[in-house]
Amino acid sequence: MIKRNEEIIDHTLNSITDIKRAQASPFLYGRAMERMKQQLPAPVYYTGKVVIQFALAAILLVSLNLVSVRLLKSQHKPQQLSEEAELQRMAQEYFGFENNNTY
Amino acid sequence: MxxxxxxxxxxxxxxxxxxxxxxxxxxxxxxxxxxxxxxxxxxxxxxxxxxxxxxxxxxxxxxxxxxxxxxxxxxxxxxxxxxxxxxxxxxxxxxxxxxxxxxxxQHDKPHFEHPGVLLEQKEHSKVLFFALLKLPNNQQMAYTLAKIEGLSYAEVASALGISVPAVESLMFRANENLRHLLSIYYKKNK
Known part of the structure; x- marks a missing residue:
């Protein structure tokens, strides 16, 4: 009886002698990659609408800058009078009358 | 690569x-x-x-x-x-x-069928896996790595972070415990 029991135990212990390796599901790779990607900080995705809004804002900003630079330049520029107006100004300053002559 | x-x-x-x-x-x-x-x-x-x-x-x-x-x-x-x-x-x-x-x-009777076990060994292996669950964790790990994964004692020692003699000792105790558990199981389930 004891011998019989020992035989069964030996048989049980030897039942995994020629065991083959269990194979992982091929779908496991995809799931593992998905998990790995979740570990990364989430990338920021810009939609087309957001990109267009950014571009328009940038164009607006650049144009505003250009306009303000032109305005500033024009304010500092010495006023260019026409030749006739300059003569008029000189006549008034030196002779006290308006020069109505037409040459 | x-x-x-x-x-x-x-x-x-x-x-x-x-x-x-x-x-x-x-x-x-x-x-x-x-x-x-x-x-x-x-x-x-x-x-x-x-x-x-x-x-x-x-x-x-x-x-x-x-x-x-x-x-x-x-x-x-x-x-x-x-x-x-x-x-x-x-x-x-x-x-x-x-x-x-x-x-x-849960798991109070043999239930697990390893897919790599030969068909004629299925019933006995179920009992063995059931007994393995009752072992202390370190004995179960050493036994699994050596007997099921087929690692050498040196590889088991590296994987468990212990010495080779410690693995030998774990394997000896695991075998003894398994024999004891199996004898109890077969006495109960004649």
Whole structure:
């Protein structure tokens, strides 16, 4: 009886002698990659609408800058009078009358 | 790809390196986890966790051990954590069952069929796997790695972070305990 029991135990212990390796599901790779990607900080995705809004804002900003630079330049520029107006100004300053002559 | 090249490619985060790593090691990780936990979904979960852990910490990998040893180490650690959680759950189920709750104690009879066992050995292997669950964790790990994964005692020692004589001692005690558990089982289930 004891011998019989020992035989069964030996048989049980030897039942995994020629065991083959269990194979992982091929779908496991995809799931593992998905998990790995979740570990990364989430990338920021810009939609087309957001990109267009950014571009328009940038164009607006650049144009505003250009306009303000032109305005500033024009304010500092010495006023260019026409030749006739300059003569008029000189006549008034030196002779006290308006020069109505037409040459 | 050689091991060093593979590790470099992994630390650079190259996807083809992960594919190769998966092809090389997924079955070993899954088989170890399945044999220890005896639950397909848990084993798949552990396999994924091991890959995530490799992904996270491959940059810190020191070349003083082989890649396979390191992977077995991570697998053993993940399985041990899972076993601890399972044992805590079982204790809770046992306590609640004492107070009349209808929760059945899970795994109180042989249930697990390893897919790699020969057909004629199925019934005996079920009993063996059932007995393996009753062993202390370190004995179960050593026995699984040596007898089911087919690692040498030196490889088991590296994976468990212990010496070869310590593995020999674990294996001796595991065998003794299994014999004892099996004799009790067969006496009860004549």
């Amino acid at each position: 050689k091991e060093k090249e593979l590790i470099t490619a992994l630390s650079e985060g190259r996807e083809e390196a992960y594919k190769e790593l998966f092809n090389l090691f997924s079955d070993r990780i899954y088989n170890t986890a399945l044999s220890v936990l005896q639950h397909q979904e848990d084993a798949e979960d552990i396999t994924q966790e091991v890959f995530v852990e490799i992904y996270r910490s491959v940059k810190n990998f020191r070349h003083d051990a082989s890649l396979s040893t390191w992977i077995y180490k991570v697998t053993v650690s993940k399985c041990t954590d899972h076993l601890k959680k399972n044992k805590a759950k079982k204790r809770f189920a046992f306590i609640t069952s004492l107070f009349g709750n209808d929760n059945d104690l």
